[in-house]
Amino acid sequence: MIRCLWLALVWVFVGGSIVFGQFAAKPRLIITTDIGGDPDDQQSLVRLFLYLNEFQLEGIIVSAAGTPGELDTDTIRPDLLYRLIHAYAAVYKNLSFHDRNYPAPSRLDSLVKKGNPHRGKAFVGEGHDTEASLWLVERMTAPVDEPLHIAIWGGSTDLAQALWKIRTTLSPGRQFMVYSRLRIYSVNNQDDTGPWIMEQFPGLFFILSQARHNEDRRMAAYRGMYLGGDESLTSCEWMNEHIISGHGHLCSLYPDETWTAPNPYRCMKEGDSPSWLFFLRNGLNDPEHPEWGGWGGRYVSSQGMQYTDACDRDGDSCSRHKTVWRWRKDFQYDFAARADWCFVPFFRCNHRPVAVVNGDRTLKVIYMNVGNKNELTLDASESSDPDGHSLSFHWYVYTDVSTMPAEKIKLLNDHSPILNVSIEDDVPHGSMAHLILETEDNGNPPLKAYRRIIVIK
Template sequence: MKKLFLSFIILSFSNILWAQQPVPQKPRIIISTDIGGTDPDDNQSMTHFLMYSDLFQTEGLISSPSYGDGTKKHIIDMVDLYEKDLPKLQQHASGFPSAAYLRSISKQGRHGAAPYKGYASATEGSNWIISCAKKKSAQTLWILVWGGLEDVAQALHDAPEIQKNIKIYWIGGPNKKWSANSYAYIAANFPDLFFIEANTSYYGFFANNKTPDSLNNNLYSKLSIREAGFLGKDFNQYYKGQIKMGDTPSLLYMMDGNPDNPLKESWGGSFVPFKQSPRVIFTRNTNLQDTVAVCSVIEYHFKGPEINIHPDSACFTMTVSAKIGVQKWAGYYLGKGEYVIRYCPKQAESFNYSIASDIPNFPTHQGQMVVSNHWPGKPNTSDYRLGKNWYTDKPDIDLYNEQWQGAKTVQKWRNIALLDWTKRWEWLR
């Protein structure tokens, strides 16, 4: 107990030394989330957002599940809990939005990944992005993407002029796997967009090293949340209360200092510009002599039978066997006997794959690939050429946390951010 108390005092003193830096203006934000899908960490991050919603001009909460069964109702369910805790939150700070307002800006986006071209048809969510981006305002609209990019890509396709009015902070990594086609569309067609691609930095928020018991991932809920309020009781439903919250760094980034400067130190990470996003094209089966950078867009193009289906239709499957197990990915027919699939590996490893279809005379394929642990890696002639406002995880070796590039730019602020959150949990007692 003495050790725990001492750690708390040390961290509290550190909080004074490295206090949160004021944000120049209360930022305008839209959150695009795959809450309710396969990973309940979005519920945890939504809890965090709701408890800090006084700090934002929130203009939209969009359900954008590129994979899984998430819907707008999962957002509304969290808002319902927030409504019950709102009177206590309002006793300590002004500016919290009403639950009725948050429900009114909750919108349904696309279910499922976009086809190869990267977009499909307008959704309530994509139309809402356009509407908010076109509002007259002296401030840029930030879109914090916690899942797939489908609704962002659709909005940009339908109203490309909005690119000058929006900025993106995207939690990429595994989300890039599910959203490869939409990412490719945006990178290829909107190189001048302001875009922070956090593929691995956010892993620093999972780190337990140099963490006292009260802020440990496995113990924070038990020792710091302690089922405070309706949101606190709900928190234990996700990972049995163990902290994951992989999307929270996007919020922390908007809470600390000037979000327009990704090079700065920030609770939500620090980033570097990059000019080329790796895209590697293969027209053959690959083997263990073939290496790509982690989070690259890999494309397999091959010939097959000419069939009478609409171009850009999903018609074959690539089965990938890797460390995380076996996953299946849809591939597409482009017409005239041309087939293609995109895949984005989320971690350094070697993997096996096979490609098959029920189409008569379809050529089966199989191969292997090695993924290196340094993003974005060496340039390729087929890379997406980016403008001056694309940023990503810092490549410095000393900023890796285990295998995760740039993670220490988030990890170094994690304890302070959690201590700050602990204070807000006390508001709900």
């Protein structure tokens, strides 16, 4: 009883929400969805709606339904999106008990914008403005300093139209300011407007997750959402137990069958989810550095600010899927906890712990320049759990992104809250080691908080 009262007071003190970490502002986000074809768009939307407290959502663009040639007619399906928003409204009150930053259902309704039912360069230019493209122009030109993150799940015709409009109506200086704030992640470039954008606007920050030319299309990094690693976490048995069944109206609308071959379960796919998970701030990633990796995968520059799939070592090979699936257990458990938030009282749910390193409580990457020193100490003993659960700690080097040779850095007490790091004398100056702290609670399901510390010699 005392513990519950203490937690209640904390909850009231922070304004009815659990504070998981601090950035200057929540990431601004717009998504474009080709909902109406493969049901994995509905899957990704259900997950996204449970994370809307972490974003400043500024638009949901309903673009041409399905992939090119998938449907008999060119159409858009906002009705399917409104159905999901209606289901969100049914669980909104309970979600708000866990975090008051969840947007009201009426706010989501107002952010739905209808795009072009047709796709491709032939529908870009004079006379092809849509509600969606004009809304994109409005949000791109808003007097806001923070980046605008755009996750493209289907075709990019409306984004191409918005960029065309900006180029033809704004001065070069104003255009530069707009372009410099855009952060785009495209799943597959599903029509010819994607390559057109990359060619016509080469200075844009643009991540393209796509299989290489003449390669099996399933090789793209984003498919690590459901391919590779422990695929049982994508099975209908797991999804029904932890997400779909008995978790409220919204989760009940999660489609339980789609094409996932060679994954044998034919249930969870969510090929679009890495596009927004990449922008989610959780202490592990920094969206300004796609090469560092996180829940949404890892990406390397192919040309300037254009990025393509990276790979992480997987035994004797290098796997693009692994840049996503290596985190699957963590993001699935986190999803399951939020599904509980839809219908379970606050004090019976689990919430992510807070990882604190050397007194830093934010989610920002910590840089430590050791210079000529060979030893340093990292202290996470101030980490805490909002539910009063016990914490365990795991420190390790993310070798795939580190330039410091792994054999030159030693981690002592790597399962303790206090880590001692020893670096050999002959490590080249300027080399970096990416240290990851995982702080895990013992709740149900167990949840992790992360911190990334970059040690520079």
